[in-house]
Amino acid sequence: MGEHSADVAPKGKAAPRRTSIGGRRNPASASAILEAAEAILSETGLAGFSIEAVARRAGAGKPTIYRWWPNRSALLMDVYARQKETVLRVDTGTLEGDLVELLTRLFAFWRDTPAGATFRSIIAEAQSDPASLAALQSFLADRRAYVGEVVARGIARGDLPPKADLPSLVELIFGFAWMRLLTGDIAAPDADHVPDALPARVRLLLRGAAATA
Amino acid sequence: MGEHSADVAPKGKAAPRRTSIGGRRNPASASAILEAAEAILSETGLAGFSIEAVARRAGAGKPTIYRWWPNRSALLMDVYARQKETVLRVDTGTLEGDLVELLTRLFAFWRDTPAGATFRSIIAEAQSDPASLAALQSFLADRRAYVGEVVARGIARGDLPPKADLPSLVELIFGFAWMRLLTGDIAAPDADHVPDALPARVRLLLRGAAATA
Amino acid sequence: MGEHSADVAPKGKAAPRRTSIGGRRNPASASAILEAAEAILSETGLAGFSIEAVARRAGAGKPTIYRWWPNRSALLMDVYARQKETVLRVDTGTLEGDLVELLTRLFAFWRDTPAGATFRSIIAEAQSDPASLAALQSFLADRRAYVGEVVARGIARGDLPPKADLPSLVELIFGFAWMRLLTGDIAAPDADHVPDALPARVRLLLRGAAATA
Amino acid sequence: MGEHSADVAPKGKAAPRRTSIGGRRNPASASAILEAAEAILSETGLAGFSIEAVARRAGAGKPTIYRWWPNRSALLMDVYARQKETVLRVDTGTLEGDLVELLTRLFAFWRDTPAGATFRSIIAEAQSDPASLAALQSFLADRRAYVGEVVARGIARGDLPPKADLPSLVELIFGFAWMRLLTGDIAAPDADHVPDALPARVRLLLRGAAATA
DNA sequence: ACGTAAACGAGACGGTACGTCCTGTCTTAGT
DNA sequence: ACTAAGACAGGACGTACCGTCTCGTTTACGT
Incomplete structure (x- = not known):
């Protein structure tokens, strides 16, 4: 070879x-x-x-x-742990802005650094290795908590009613992001010509969350 | 031998x-x-x-x-193609009922037949094999179209305004389902005790879609 | 397994x-x-x-x-190299006796140990694999040299004139032995009944060698 | 390939x-x-x-x-049977001339036609396939008989005493020829420079045969 | 005259072996 | 105690052939 x-x-x-x-x-x-x-x-x-x-x-x-490292999966997790230290802190003033910015930068991070390939690999690995799956779940919980905080900040700011269905909102955000990653659909938005679908997704989610109060 | x-x-x-x-x-x-x-x-x-x-x-x-079959991935796709012929037709009378039923049955299908393990494997495989990714994308498009029809029927029934953001709705539904599958989170709802989160997700999405009109 | x-x-x-x-x-x-x-x-x-x-x-x-071992042939050669360490030393007092004894013992060695099957295999292998052929040639040269010494000792003893055609004698001896091996004709002499042809072959060769002086 | x-x-x-x-x-x-x-x-x-x-x-x-053809070996034998119809008839007037000529032409035949490679293959095949070995033995007996006739003609001509050890002579001739073939040593004699060893081999054999009378 | 029988090419079948790559374990020899 | 190195048994890879089988077609021969 x-x-x-x-x-x-x-x-x-x-x-x-x-x-x-x-x-x-x-x-x-x-x-x-x-x-x-x-x-x-x-x-x-x-x-x-x-x-x-x-x-x-x-x-x-x-x-x-x-x-x-006991096996391939453990090494893989460590590789990602090393990369994910890049935390994506955002504060645009509005919740909608924060989420759009967060997702845009996440996609850019996945696209422009080895992190994307690594994370895809980890998800794939987790489909056959239970230990990897557990690690992935705990990592996911961690990240959900962070996005939860961003949303909570939005609620504090009045961007969303206090009784909004936060868990649903957060889970749906991650589902969206993952599916985009896994289907290779994280291309940079073509600024002028193609209207980016990302803000539309965020808008739907936020209006839905507002309505669930 | x-x-x-x-x-x-x-x-x-x-x-x-x-x-x-x-x-x-x-x-x-x-x-x-x-x-x-x-x-x-x-x-x-x-x-x-x-x-x-x-x-x-x-x-x-x-x-x-x-x-x-030229390789492992092709065989994998064929295995799934054979299983997915089980189409999940639903008609409960309301869009919300249809979507909840659809997802519930999809999760049951993934949980109770080999299809779940197979589909997880296909998604994993697609992360390293471009041909599998392409096949997965086309399969996904197909399934999205079907769910699009279900939603369109809801619109026709007046469950959703005609100008609702259908693509966002559909994409977010799939993201949700996939993430549940990939994180092993498709257990049957424990009928009495734990309130099932699935209807909450659907409700958020539908209200968001209604509000995007 | x-x-x-x-x-x-x-x-x-x-x-x-x-x-x-x-x-x-x-x-x-x-x-x-x-x-x-x-x-x-x-x-x-x-x-x-x-x-x-x-x-x-x-x-x-x-x-x-x-x-x-790079291939089957190399392994084959090593197997024979391991067996052929059994060197057949003879000294009966006369050249004719030495050669008859040598061939008799060689045939017995080929017949009674795995060496015969191995050497047949090596010769067969050499017909399709050039590297094996080269190895076989060098092995043969080595063995010819040894028989050459036995004959030289006979010349020193006066059993053969000094100017006898030694190369021809040695080559013909090996040709005889090989053909017997390759045609499966190395049965033990049936002591009483069938007169063994081996001494007759040796006698012809020695008289011919004596006459070529 | x-x-x-x-x-x-x-x-x-x-x-x-x-x-x-x-x-x-x-x-x-x-x-x-x-x-x-x-x-x-x-x-x-x-x-x-x-x-x-x-x-x-x-x-x-x-x-x-x-x-x-029941197997590879049978096909192989048929290929050779087809080629060997080229019979090498010689008559130089003397037995020594006949034998030298016969061997020279045999080597040329093996060298210049596919027959050499084929025959080498047959001998190799016979080392693992008993049926091939039997066929080879019968073919060899046939060829020995032919050379026996050439020698008998020599005896009739007075080139060799009637009581000469004909079987030994014939067997040694074939052993010589085969070993040359199997070791790839059938190059054409370099007419002027290198004295050809072939006549020396024949001479030794004939003198030995004459002396065995 | 025509149906049957056998040979033909083609190529799929269940297998064995090839030679290569990688896994996870083990031992050495050297800091 | 930890390192780089690399041999070890094992097993999967994808390919070439093996010898068998069945197909559908093409003759020639015996009714």
């Missing part, structure tokens, strides 16, 4: 030939492994993502990977 | 020893393969779904599978 | 479950593979000799075999 | 689209098969010689081949 030699070549940083630093974990190895994993994921997708390929590209031994 | 009889055994119908029926496709082999694939998928999930395993269980030769 | 135990069973020594012994070749695996190869060869001949069968019987992974 | 399309292309005679000629063997098919077999054998050797390849090249169905 052609990609084997290719995996090694683009390394770039000249393989600094790490070694043990004594009886404890070498952070350089850990980050080399995560970086290699991320690079492979964004370049070849989940298909090319194997422990073997990561080890090769990171210049690490396979057992070093298996010592710290 | 005699030593694989253990793999074949759970099949049930005693492996009637198919053979060629001349220079054309043997439908018995095709369906044996699809049935074996479906069974494996629902029993072990995508992880245990290998061409080799399907061949073993179907009592078929690997080349026979490769002759008719 | 459990279901292949039938293949493993006749092995005898219960498959001690080898594993890696670190970043270097495990000699236990190497010899298990060679022994399995030899056993298969002598039991089923070249027809049943497949890498897959050897791996199965040796309890080894196929990649382990391919790691150390 | 590249050679598949190549197998079909060089056919030359434009594939006259044979078909059945009624309830009996179609000789055109038989010869097309034998010709294809011969061509494959001489081009790719025994390694590329498969029933499938022959059928492809001959434009024949596999069952047509299996109908008339």
